[in-house]
Amino acid sequence: MCLLVPGQDALMNLSATVLLALGMSMDAFAASIGKGATLHNPKFSEALRTGLIFGAVETLMPLIGWALGMLATQFVLEWNHWIAFFLLLFLGCRMVIEGFRGNDAEDAPPLRHGFWLLVTTAIATSLDAMAVGVGLAFLQVNILTTALAIGCATLVMSTTGMMIGRFIGPLLGKRAEILGGIVLMGIGVQILWSHYAG
Known part of the structure; x- marks a missing residue:
């Protein structure tokens, strides 16, 4: 995801806010499809739970970034992509290993993901939303909105991604967790590549 370039007297309008919101939610959408695919027939309540956790974290991150931006720190901009890359690489590798390890027929997919994993x-x-929040600190925006x-x-x-994953999971079987891990690692690589590609 690209960081907004601070501009003098720049004011985000509704369409820009909507586009930014959709752009920031794409990584979570891709990850949630993988999460939904690895569960055993997840219900809408579980999809909503995942959506609420992802949504709450995604709401907080721009606020944290905005606060850091007000302090004029460069740490987030310099290291956020590496932190995201290694976290996603770790989570993705863990899922791939678990996918290869659980080959017994009696191993049933989990009914839900752990809170802290989500x-x-x-x-x-x-x-990346936190990094965007740093940029928003230099713009005339309502950060809460x-x-x-x-x-x-x-x-x-x-939530939508989880429900899509629900239908993909039975088609993939045990390979769903492996695919989910690969998706997470791919998101990490994409974040790193986007940063250095400008």
Whole structure:
């Protein structure tokens, strides 16, 4: 995800806010499809739970970035892509290993993901939103409205992604967890590539 370029007297309009919110929610959407695919027939309540966790984290991250931006720190901009990359690489490798390890017929897919696993994944996929929050500190924006828009978009996209994953999971069987891990690692690589590609 690209960071907004601070501009003098720049004011984000509704369409820009919506586009930003959708852009920030894409990583969470991709990750949630993988999460949904690895579960055993997840219900809508579980999809909504995942969406709420992803949405809440995605709402907080621009606010944290905005606060850091007000302090004029460069740490987030210099290291956020590496932190996201290694977190997603770790989570993805873990899923791939678990996918290869669980080859017994009696091994049933889990009914739900652990809370802290979802929070960690949400943080990893939302570090770009924190970097965007740093940029927003230099623009004339209502940071609360923007953060809520990003969070709501992520809630909807993550819940939808989980439900899409529900239908993909039975088709993939044991390979779903491996694919989900590869998706997470791919998101990490994409974040790193986007940063250095400008």
